[in-house]
Amino acid sequence: MLEVTARASTAAKKPLLQVRNVCQHYQTGSGEQGPAVLDKVSLTLNENEIVGLLGRSGCGKSSLLRIVSGLTKASDGEVDYLGRPVDGPVDGVAMVFQSFALFPWLSVLANVELGLRAKKIPAADARRRALKAIDLIGLDGFESAFPKELSGGMRQRVGFARALVVHPNILLMDEPFSALDVLTAETLRTDLLDLWVEGRMPIKAILMVTHNIEEAVLMCNRIIVLASNPGRVAAEIHVNLQHPRNRLDPEFRQLVDKIYALMTKRPEPVGPGRDGAFPGLGFAMALPQISTNTIAGMIEEIAAEPYSGRADLPALADSLQMEIDELFPVGETLQLLRFAEIEEGDIKLTPAGLRFADAEVDVRKKLFGDHLMAYVPLAARIKLVLDDRPTHTARSVRFLEELEDYMSDEYAERTLKSVVNWGRYGELFAYDETTETFSLENPQ
């Protein structure tokens, strides 16, 4: 087995890919320019390295990857591939998708061949190369199967074969293992790393997106941690461990802990009224969809032994069997509602949080409602409108349209849905799904 750092040092230090000051905006639901998704992101990708983009869900990792691949255009900034600006999908870059993105009507072989045939490579050549890629990635015998007959792991192998067959210089991977179960993901990771370390893949570098810290430490030479809202480079971490890496190695654990701490560092206040983790200000804060059960469950877990009110996030993630991608939004919701505080990789319940943990259902609901009114401006706003009106009812479209001035349709809908569920639990208001109206009465 080769030592990876040695490989890197023998390679010429010419960057394959350079991303400079890339910014990205999308349109909001009402057609205006939305908040920044990426803000002045710069990075380089050199030969013989695996670089990981690590960040929470929604921080713009996929957006960045799509800009790099030439699938979308950045609002601002440049991307150079081999010194030439990227202004469309380029030949030397291939992508592997989280959802596999296989064509269901094509057999494994046809899926793998498609990229070659589209470029008018002679059929015999294409066939030969496709079979070789299929062989390499361990899909022998499945050539004529259709994707729906395959297991998830096998499908993702097709995804890899399809990307490798065009002999790209750079392999882009957007959370390639996160749709797979734990064991399958591990097998596939190991196989891929073996191929990489042995230099058997026809590629020069890998840029991969992940929200799994251990996965990043396991695979990458360099990890670029992205902060959210807007997405920007928060830190760059070199991993000099030898392959194969051992998750139980103290050095490995230390790195994981360090990254956890990095990712939970409280963002410096960006402006007045800015409330921590979620994008948008006050009323227009985009909220994650977290059920009240999850919120209560998390509070209970932290309050109970062995944490007794203060938990180390990696340990908590382990005991709740949640990935950080699921864990962080819940923690941040607790923080928003002032039931907990997050710092340096730890989460600590506030006095209110501790009270919540001990209370009966009715008291909990009351407490939750109060905090909702105090700390979630949208909830307070809805309540205010309902109190003000003689009919004590309001159509949800009204709030939805207001939200759409600040965020995408999808986010606006999700935000409103969250507030509906939280408000129902806190008994601030009632909501009728059929007529899409808020009201103060409880439904009969």
Next chain:
Amino acid sequence: MLPRFVAFASLGRKALPNQYDLFALALIFAGFIAISHISGGLTVPLEAPESTVTSLDVRNLPYYALRTTLRMFAAIGASLLFTFTYATLAAKSRRAEMILIPILDVLQSVPILGFLSFTVTFFLGLFPGSILGAECAAVFAIFTSQAWNMAFSFYQSLRTVPRDLNEVARGFQLSGWQKFWQLEAPFAMPGLIWNTMMSMSGGWFFVVASEAIAVGDTTVKLPGIGAYLALAIEQKSIGAVIAAILAMLVVIIAYDQLLFRPLVVFGSRFRVELTASQTKERSWVTQLFTRTQWVRALMRGPGLMFQNIALWRLELPGLRPRALEAAPRRNRVSWLIDALWLILVVLVTLWSAWLVVDYVRQTLSWGDLREAILLTLITMVRVVLLMALATLIWVPVGVWIGLRPALAEKIQPLAQFLAAFPANVIFPVAVVLIVRFALNPDIWLSFLIVFGTQWYILFNVIAGASAFPNDLKEAAANFHIHGWDWWKSVIIPGIFPYYVTGALTASGGSWNAAIVAEYVKWGDQTISAHGIGAYIAEATADGDFPKIVLGVAVMSIFVIMFNRLFWRPLFAMGERRLRID
């Protein structure tokens, strides 16, 4: 079957009727008037003896059946061509979409049969004295009954191609042509096949109606089952009517077995689903085909050729798709073009509307308009009552069948078959009965309206009940939910989206059927009910074009309103709240 392929432009809250519907309505009617103007003076009677049906000899029936089937295929070919071009254009160009989709939406609601007279005169004028004109007119009539929902389904599929697949195609730099054949067309296939089936089913009705038609003093009788039937009616030969019914039966069974079962099997390949589905579509024809050596070898050539054609790059220098999809940002030039485009659309709308009003005004008065509205109301009452009746009968029956899988498997194809069977072939039998027992046509003719369309309700309800989740069934039994409660809170919400899908199709078909059903003949006897259908049919027989335009226009507006204000909200509600999966 999956009834999820209903063609609605959109169901979101941004999909309320708008000015474009007005535009579409005006334009379509103006178009028809223009067509009849152009062709009005050119028509001459057809006289070639072999171009018509003169004898009721049963031995000719196989030949007629073949001609009828061929007409059907010509029409479906035209519909596919239309679908691939029109829907693709609408899906790819924002400005084209603004007008093409409302036009399609309105065309879907226009009772095509009312316009038969226009198209017949037009095509006869195009090929004076030749049978080709009449053939084209018939094919066109069938086409108009099939094309819209196929195009709609295709358009909707194109708009909902999964984003990641799209990115793969762009990442591999597939050209527009390649992407269409590798990604978009396959993705749209299941929906398109389902809608083609529905269209074909509806199409038989129009074949029968369009083969024998008299407009003013031009009479066309194309060799086919429909014309044979018309002759049988003229000569009051009940034996020949029965022979025609049997011939139709055979044709439809053959087409179902030889064409559609295999097509459905073929289409199931293109479904985007994560797991291999439990229920496998089967077709003995497909099985036979996969077992044969010869036929398969014979098909390999064309198959390979198609594959190669699908991989052509076909890049026109000016038409290269933009490599990059910029985050859409509208600039000033784009706004200006939009504005000009809108102004153009408004002008064309006004001009078309004026054309229609002017044309109708020349001979008709306000009184005629009042009469047309009144008659449409009568027909509407008829449609509503009969739909309600059909619902009361077929929903319980459908639920009963659907909850018994073994039975449902046998009945379902039968119900689909009945939906395809052209009800107008049966009409003469009904007429004979009405004459015989001196029944009131206003009541008894009404039943013919839903005679052919009720089956859509039945087979959709069966599908819904079969798909009803077993655990919900068991939960209901476990909590002792019985009787009316069970209907109200368990099964009706469960089958609701399916029912609406079926009822929607049935309702559209019923309006069309009214034109044929309210005005029927037996020999020289004519029986008619009061209603807009009879009004249009009568005007057609007299060749009174302004009256036809008025009748069809009023009817179209009613149908559109009916769909928008009643069916669409119901459908949206079913989709939103009652969808189980």
